[in-house]
Every structure is written in structure tokens, then in C-alpha cells.
Amino acid sequence: MSKPPIIEIRDLKKKYRVGEVDVHALRGANLSVGDGEFLAIVGHSGSGKSTLFNILGGLTPATSGDIHLGGQDLLAMTDLDRTKMRRGTVGFVFQKYNLLPTLTAHDNIALAEQLAGTHNMNQPWFQEVLASLGLANRILHKPRALSGGEQQRVAIARALVTQPKILLADEPTGNLDTENSIAVLEIMRSINKKYGQTILMITHNPEAADFADRKVRMKDGRVLDDGFEPIF
Amino acid sequence: MTNKLVLENLKHRPIRTLLVVFAIAIQVNLMLTLVGMSHGMLNDFQRRSRGVGADIIIRPPNTSVLSMSAPSMKEAMVGYLLEQPHISDALGVTVHNMEGFLNSATGIDIKKFDQFSGGFTFKSGGSWKTKNDVIVDEYYAAQRKLKVGGPVTMMNRDWNVSGIVESGKMSRIFMDVDVLQDLTGNTGKYSQIYLKVDDAKNVDAIVDQIKALPAMKEYPIYSMQAFTSLISIDNAPGLRPFLNVIVGLAVVVGFLVVFLSLYTAVLERTREIGILKSLGATPSFVIGLLFRETIALSIVGSMMGVGLSYATQWLIATLIPASLQMQIVYEWWPISMAVAVFASLIGALYPGYKAARQDAVEALAYE
Numbered sequence: 042m043s044k045p046p047i048i049e050i051r052d053l054k055k056k057y058r059v060g061e062v063d064v065h066a067l068r069g070a071n072l073s074v075g076d077g078e079f080l081a082i083v084g085h086s087g088s089g090k091s092t093l094f095n096i097l098g099g100l101t102p103a104t105s106g107d108i109h110l111g112g113q114d115l116l117a118m119t120d121l122d123r124t125k126m127r128r129g130t131v132g133f134v135f136q137k138y139n140l141l142p143t144l145t146a147h148d149n150i151a152l153a154e155q156l157a158g159t160h161n162m163n164q165p166w167f168q169e170v171l172a173s174l175g176l177a178n179r180i181l182h183k184p185r186a187l188s189g190g191e192q193q194r195v196a197i198a199r200a201l202v203t204q205p206k207i208l209l210a211d212e213p214t215g216n217l218d219t220e221n222s223i224a225v226l227e228i229m230r231s232i233n234k235k236y237g238q239t240i241l242m243i244t245h246n247p248e249a250a251d252f253a254d255r256k257v258r259m260k261d262g263r264v265l266d267d268g269f270e271p272i273f
Numbered sequence: 274m275t276n277k278l279v280l281e282n283l284k285h286r287p288i289r290t291l292l293v294v295f296a297i298a299i300q301v302n303l304m305l306t307l308v309g310m311s312h313g314m315l316n317d318f319q320r321r322s323r324g325v326g327a328d329i330i331i332r333p334p335n336t337s338v339l340s341m342s343a344p345s346m347k348e349a350m351v352g353y354l355l356e357q358p359h360i361s362d363a364l365g366v367t368v369h370n371m372e373g374f375l376n377s378a379t380g381i382d383i384k385k386f387d388q389f390s391g392g393f394t395f396k397s398g399g400s401w402k403t404k405n406d407v408i409v410d411e412y413y414a415a416q417r418k419l420k421v422g423g424p425v426t427m428m429n430r431d432w433n434v435s436g437i438v439e440s441g442k443m444s445r446i447f448m449d450v451d452v453l454q455d456l457t458g459n460t461g462k463y464s465q466i467y468l469k470v471d472d473a474k475n476v477d478a479i480v481d482q483i484k485a486l487p488a489m490k491e492y493p494i495y496s497m498q499a500f501t502s503l504i505s506i507d508n509a510p511g512l513r514p515f516l517n518v519i520v521g522l523a524v525v526v527g528f529l530v531v532f533l534s535l536y537t538a539v540l541e542r543t544r545e546i547g548i549l550k551s552l553g554a555t556p557s558f559v560i561g562l563l564f565r566e567t568i569a570l571s572i573v574g575s576m577m578g579v580g581l582s583y584a585t586q587w588l589i590a591t592l593i594p595a596s597l598q599m600q601i602v603y604e605w606w607p608i609s610m611a612v613a614v615f616a617s618l619i620g621a622l623y624p625g626y627k628a629a630r631q632d633a634v635e636a637l638a639y640e
Binding site (some may be wrong): 140144 | 274275277278281282284285544545547548549550551552553554555558632633634637
């Protein structure tokens with residue numbers, strides 16, 4: 042890692058209850074992610090990668106351990122603190138795009154900006170991002186009028202408009218065909234290189250993981266060695 | 274952007290939005306119609322009472338302004354009252370209650386009535402020629418589709434319409450006082466006596482003078498001004514509680530409609546709520562969205578309700594103008610709107626709470 046870590050996770054545990062059964066989703070995960078790094082986390086279903094994604098995004102609290110994100114201690118945060126963190130520190134790209142169906146692409150982005158209290162939509166750098174995402178002619182369409190690839194590009198724009206320290210992507214190509222998958226991954230890599238955007242991508246697709254600078258594997262709630270053996 | 278999201282959410286389910294707006298409109302219309310009818314009918318009664326042209330009215334003992342009793346004042350009372358100082362004219366009438374609130378048939382001596390009140394303004398036909406003739410006002414004729422010379426059945430008897438008059442004098446149906454008295458078993462008895470005084474400025478003093486007469490001690494005696502001012506919702510037995518019950522029912526209806534609609538909407542929008550939370554929306558932001566939606570629905574519904582009240586007024590005036598009178602009561606617009614907004618916000622409370630408490634991870638996984 043060439044830059045100081047922006048994410049530091051030590052002995053992170055997460056236990057939740059399903060019915061009457063305790064599920065140990067994370068069993069002492071450790072991970073460091075450098076500022077400006079593009080990291081892929083791979084693993085089978087149930088390995089704990091989605092739980093890690095949710096904790097990093099402040100969507101759910103960890104049970105124990107240490108987790109620092111951009112210098113902030115997530116474990117010490119209240120619900121409201123995590124809500125505030127989601128407005129600007131992290132940006133999400135989900136497998137199912139998760140755009141608000143009633144708003145246009147433009148308004149989906151504008152709403153994220155409004156919630157974060159930023160004013161970046163008309164900044165030259167963001168216009169450049171929009172141009173690189175190829176959304177200029179589709180920005181006034183509602184999600185139902187956009188293809189999967191277009192929706193995912195809108196989701197990327199929405200995540201970036203608040204200039205988050207970390208872009209969290211959960212299976213961003215999971216619902217896309219090969220052509221659109223490559224396009225989205227190239228966009229993410231380009232954003233990482235051009236703007237130094239830290240990206241943490243969760244995927245079970247080895248080809249998608251290849252777009253990252255570094256890959257780690259999760260298994261049974263732990264992050265395995267960076268030295269990462271092929272598992273596919 | 275928040276308002277746009279509210280608007281787009283409402284547009285996204287147009288049928289549901291329209292149904293909620295319509296239900297709130299019905300709720301508001303219900304309030305405005307009942308209040309409008311209460312005011313309309315009382316004002317109409319007031320107008321018709323004033324239309325007689327009397328200065329003083331005397332009613333039988335144990336009656337109030339809006340309640341009637343059987344005719345019990347002997348005809349001789351009219352002569353007795355005419356002998357009193359400052360009384361320039363007197364008219365006794367017999368009233369028989371008919372269908373509908375404040376509707377009645379009135380028995381009059383047509384010559385004395387004309388002399389006292391200035392007479393009817395006939396729209397068609399004229400005064401009665403036989404004891405089987407009746408005069409009706411224009412509203413009663415319109416409601417029962419009556420024509421001059423045509424038959425009308427009232428009080429289990431067939432009558433002939435001899436004339437149709439402008440509304441505004443005392444009653445809607447008029448017949449010979451002797452006929453009505455005989456028919457109702459009140460021969461020689463009046464329900465009301467109207468008096469005119471020589472100087473209207475002294476009317477209150479003359480009322481006191483009549484009240485002081487030993488023979489008149491038990492009779493309610495009012496100046497016409499006092500009498501008509503007492504014709505109000507608060508003096509109509511049970512009317513105020515009735516209106517309060519209707520407003521209460523309107524609150525319950527508004528609450529239920531909005532509760533059901535928003536409860537469904539929150540379930541349906543579970544994923545959207547998760548998305549908003551992932552973007553950093555606080556619980557108060559989510560509740561705020563639902564409250565704005567509720568306020569928008571109730572304001573539009575209230576406006577539609579006001580519009581519907583005009584349609585209801587037109588329907589009443591067209592179909593049953595004699596039985597019911599509805600007035601547009603502007604002061605009740607903000608009241609009914611406030612009731613609708615209040616009831617709707619109460620209805621939005623639980624769905625809003627449920628939405629705000631939604632777990633973001635579970636909401637995002639909702640299919």
C-alpha cells in the first residue's frame with residue numbers, strides 16, 4: 042500500500058439472530074485499505090462479505106472489534122452518527138442499482154446531493170464524471186426507461202456526487218451482461234485512477250475482481266491473506 | 274427536491290392518490306354539507322318568519338323558538354290583543370307540521386293575511402276559490418313538480434293547487450285556516466299570533482306591555498328581531514351535538530383512509546425507504562416525507578371537498594328545494610380543512626413511525 046490506510050479493521054465480529062439461532066457472520070475479520078486503493082473482496086455466499094459491506098457503510102453496527110473509516114471510529118458511533126457518515130464519507134453502488142423509481146436519473150443524483158448538503162452537480166469535475174459515464178442524454182429519464190448498465194452508471198454518479206472518501210460497491214455487475222459489466226468496471230477503474238477514489242468492491246466474479254488493484258478473499262467470516270489463492 | 278419526491282410519489286400511484294383525495298373530499302363535503310344545511314334551513318326559516326312583516330310574535334305556552342306544539346290559542350285572543358294600546362294589526366295562523374325539518378302547512382285567512390303582510394307574489398295561478406284549494410311556494414312546487422290546477426296529496430287528502438307563490442312568507446303550503454283547523458281537530462285555535470305596532474321603535478316596550486297583561490303571562494312573546502336572532506344552531510334541539518358527532522366521524526374517516534393508504538404505501542416503499550437511509554436520510558426526514566405527502570393529500574382533498582359542496586348545494590336546490598336548504602358557509606372552509614389535515618396527520622403517525630424505524634439493511638433486501 043502506497044498511501045496510509047483509509048480503512049482499518051481489527052478483529053471485527055458481527056453476530057445477529059435469525060429466529061432462535063445466533064449467526065456469526067464475522068468472526069474476527071482484519072483488513073487495511075489504503076487511501077486511493079481499488080480493492081476487491083471475493084468470497085462465496087455466506088462468507089461475510091455483505092455483512093462487512095453493511096458495517097463499512099454504516100448500515101448496521103458491528104458487535105465487537107475495531108473499525109476505523111477515514112479516521113472515524115465506527116463502533117463508537119450512534120445511529121445518527123452513522124446516518125450522517127453515510128451522507129458524505131461513503132457512497133454506495135448496489136447490485137440492484139437501488140435508484141428511486143419515481144425520480145429521474147438527475148433527481149436521484151440531486152437528492153443524494155441534497156441529503157449530503159453538497160453542491161457538486163454543476164461543478165466541472167462532476168460534469169466530467171457524468172460525461173465519462175455517458176449519461177448526458179439519459180439524465181432526465183426515470184430508471185424504468187434506462188437499461189441495467191445505464192442505471193448502474195447513474196448509481197455510480199449518485200455515489201460520487203457527494204465526493205465520498207470511499208466508494209462501496211456490492212456486486213456492481215451482478216445484474217449486468219458482460220458488455221455492460223466491463224463498461225461499469227472500466228468506469229470504476231478510471232475513476233479510481235483519475236480522481237484517486239478509494240473503491241471497495243465486493244464480488245464473486247473473478248473477472249470483475251481482476252479490475253481491482255488488490256484482491257482479498259473472505260471465508261467463514263474472516264478476511265484471508267492478501268496473498269490470495271485462486272478459488273474459482 | 275424533497276417536495277418533488279413527494280409529488281412524484283403521489284403521481285406514481287395515481288389511482289390510490291385519487292382515491293385518498295376523493296375520500297378526504299367526501300369527508301370535507303360531509304362536514305360542509307351538514308353545516309351548510311343547518312345554516313341554510315335556519316336562515317330560510319328566519320327569512321320566511323321575517324317575510325310576514327310582523328313586529329311581534331306570540332306562541333303557545335311551553336313552546337320554544339324552534340319547537341311547535343298543538344294550536345292552543347283561542348281565536349278570541351286576536352281581538353283581545355287588537356284592543357291593546359299601540360297594536361295596529363293582528364293575525365292568527367294555525368300551523369301543522371309536515372315532512373321535513375321546519376316545514377309546515379299554514380292555515381290563514383287570506384284576506385287578513387294580505388292586509389297584514391302585503392299579500393303573496395304569485396308566480397302563477399291565484400288565491401283559492403274552494404275549500405279544497407291550496408297555495409304552495411315555488412320550492413315546494415318544484416320539488417313535487419306541481420302545476421296550477423293540478424292535484425296534490427297532503428295529510429291523506431287530495432287537494433288542488435290554485436296558485437304558486439314566491440317563497441319567503443311564513444310557510445311553503447297555505448290553506449284556509451278554518452279547513453286546516455277542522456282537519457286537525459283544532460277548530461277555533463291558533464298556533465301563532467303576529468302583531469304589528471304603531472311605531473316599530475317602541476316594539477320592545479310594547480312586548481313588555483303585553484307580557485305584563487295577566488292573561489298573557491304564560492305566553493312566549495318576542496319582538497320579531499329577537500325571535501329571528503334566536504333561530505340559531507344552538508337553539509335547535511340536538512343540532513350542535515349532531516354537528517359535533519359528524520365532525521368526530523369525519524375525523525375518524527379521515528384517519529382511517531390516510532392510515533390505510535400510507536400503511537400500504539410504507540410497505541410498498543420499503544426498498545425506497547432503505548435507499549433513502551443508505552443515502553443518509555434520518556428517520557425525521559422519512560417521517561417528514563410522509564407528513565408532506567399527507568398534508569398535500571388533505572389540502573387537495575379539502576379543496577375538492579369545497580368544490581363538491583357546491584355540487585351538493587346544486588343537487589339539493591334542484592331535487593329537494595322545499596325539504597332542504599343548503600348554504601355555503603365560508604367560515605367552515607378553514608375549519609373543515611383543519612379537521613381533514615389533523616385527521617390525516619393522525620392517520621400518518623403510525624405508518625411514519627414504522628417507516629422511520631425500518632432497518633436499512635432489511636429494507637434494501639426487500640423484494
